[in-house]
Amino acid sequence: MVVRWAVLLSVFFAAASFCCVKALSTAPSHEFQEVRPKLWRYNGEFAFIPSPAARTPVAVWLIEVKSAWIMIDAGAASPEYSEPFLKALKQKLSTSNNPLRLIMLTHGHVDHAGLLPWALDEYPDVSFAVHEAEVPFITGGKQYQHLKGDTWTFALGKWYMPAMNSSLPVSRQIVLKGSSGDVANSVSWMPKGLLTFHHAPGHSPGQIFFVHHSTKSVVTGDVITNMATSFPFSRKSDPACDNPFAMPTHMWSDMKASQRILAGVSGIETYFPSHDDDAGVSVAAFKAFAGNQHDEL
Ligand SMILES: [Zn+2]
Numbered sequence: 001m002v003v004r005w006a007v008l009l010s011v012f013f014a015a016a017s018f019c020c021v022k023a024l025s026t027a028p029s030h031e032f033q034e035v036r037p038k039l040w041r042y043n044g045e046f047a048f049i050p051s052p053a054a055r056t057p058v059a060v061w062l063i064e065v066k067s068a069w070i071m072i073d074a075g076a077a078s079p080e081y082s083e084p085f086l087k088a089l090k091q092k093l094s095t096s097n098n099p100l101r102l103i104m105l106t107h108g109h110v111d112h113a114g115l116l117p118w119a120l121d122e123y124p125d126v127s128f129a130v131h132e133a134e135v136p137f138i139t140g141g142k143q144y145q146h147l148k149g150d151t152w153t154f155a156l157g158k159w160y161m162p163a164m165n166s167s168l169p170v171s172r173q174i175v176l177k178g179s180s181g182d183v184a185n186s187v188s189w190m191p192k193g194l195l196t197f198h199h200a201p202g203h204s205p206g207q208i209f210f211v212h213h214s215t216k217s218v219v220t221g222d223v224i225t226n227m228a229t230s231f232p233f234s235r236k237s238d239p240a241c242d243n244p245f246a247m248p249t250h251m252w253s254d255m256k257a258s259q260r261i262l263a264g265v266s267g268i269e270t271y272f273p274s275h276d277d278d279a280g281v282s283v284a285a286f287k288a289f290a291g292n293q294h295d296e297l
Contacts (some may be wrong), residue, residue, distance in 0.1 A: 030084040032092040035272065036215035037219060038064055040092065043276070046076040046111045048160075048245075057227065058111045059274050060085065061219055062092060063212065065191055066099035069093055072219050073274065074128075077114025081287055085115070087136050093146060102174075102187060104129040104197075106221030107204040108137045108160050109144070109248055112274060117165050120172060129174040129186065133207025139170045144204065149250035157247030176208065183210070200262065202255025203244045209262060216269040217280070223255070223262050224276040224289070239277040241289035256293075263290050 030042040040062040045055040058081065075085045093100055099122050105113050108130070108194035116138075119126060128138075140272035143166060145158045174186050180198040184190040196211040203222045212217045222244040229237050249255050262271070263286070271281040281289075 016153070031088050032062055036212070036217050036270070039212055039215055041272065042075075042085060042088050042092075044075065046078055046081045048111075048247075056111070057275055057277055059276060060089075061272075062089075064096065064098060064193065065098045066098075067189060068098050069096075070190070070195075071100060071103045071119075072184055073106055073112040073221075074116040074119050075114060076111040077118075081111075082115055082118075086118075088128050099123075100126055101189070102127055102129060102210075104183065104195075104210065105134065105138070106209065106219065106274060107207040108134050108164060108166075109188070109204060109222075110164060111136070112221070113164065117168065120168065127172050127187075128168070129176055129183065131197070131208045132175050132177045133199065133201060133208035134204060134208075135173070135175060137164065137166050137204070137206075139166070139168050139173055141166050142212055144248065144250070147250045149244065149252075151249070153207050153246040154248070154250045154252075157249070180285070182277050198261055198265065202251045202253070202258045202260035203249045205250070207258070211265060211268070216267055218262065218265065218268055218271050220262060220271050220273045222249075222274055223258050224271065224273050224281065224286070226271075226273045226278055226285075227275055228283050230275045241271075241273075241281045244275075252287060259290070259293070262286075 019277055032042045035041045042060045043057050046058045047055055053245045054295055058076050060075045063070045067104060075081060098115055103116065103119060117200060127199050132137050137144060143163055144161050149155060176197050180196060183191060183195045183197055184192045193213055200207050200209050200223050207221050209223055225242050226239050228239045245254065267282060270288050273281065
């Protein structure tokens with residue numbers, strides 16, 4: 001009986017995922033684009049389920065400072081994502097003599113950290129920075145399936161999350177601690193005041209978002225998304241600021257609290273979600289979303 005219900009729920013879940021899938025409204029450029037001065041974004045496509053209709057935009061970021069490149073997130077480990085991304089990354093890094101020295105993870109899900117093992121092999125001098133609450137899933141041998149959540153979508157959806165390499169080398173790990181801080185406090189060569197991290201749990205235990213101060217931008221990770229929605233046989237809507245995917249979000253209540261943390265950061269002009277069909281979310285659009293979510297936010 002239990003098995004039958006599990007199978008039925010799984011079929012329903014898969015069908016719902018397929019029908020309500022978010023899709024790219026524009027074709028990806030397959031190159032890093034400077035969305036703000038010294039802040040480049042690569043927007044690739046990743047399919048959570050094997051269907052061409054299920055393509056999701058996934059961003060990776062590059063920031064160049066005096067002596068180095070810094071990357072935020074590492075891209076998705078799937079052929080349709082990785083091949084054009086790796087080409088674009090090598091091309092972009094070759095435009096200066098500076099080495100890639102640091103990869104900072106918003107969180108460790110497959111679409112954001114899937115290519116981190118490749119990057120660590122390819123760039124032996126690169127370190128990676130993660131929040132202390134995400135460490136168990138990066139170097140501690142723990143899987144996201146081990147988490148207990150507060151929604152039925154995660155209770156079911158976590159079994160669809162692919163197992164990750166969660167035993168990456170501790171020697172190359174930089175741990176960001178606490179609720180927020182200047183990343184330069186943990187990375188000696190990084191200019192002070194370049195990037196501040198904020199702990200924003202819920203979508204994953206150690207998710208962080210980054211404030212890029214010189215451009216008044218936030219790289220939000222999956223605290224919010226900004227995608228077009230496509231339903232079968234209907235026109236795609238415009239991209240809209242929204243919640244993250246429910247399936248991998250283990251604590252919905254914490255995630256809503258993290259959106260409040262994001263809303264509380266002052267002086268921001270643009271929010272750049274990892275899953276974004278557009279060129280970021282304006283303050284007005286984020287406020288409208290936050291306003292619509294008033295009861296929850
Ligand atoms: Zn995620």
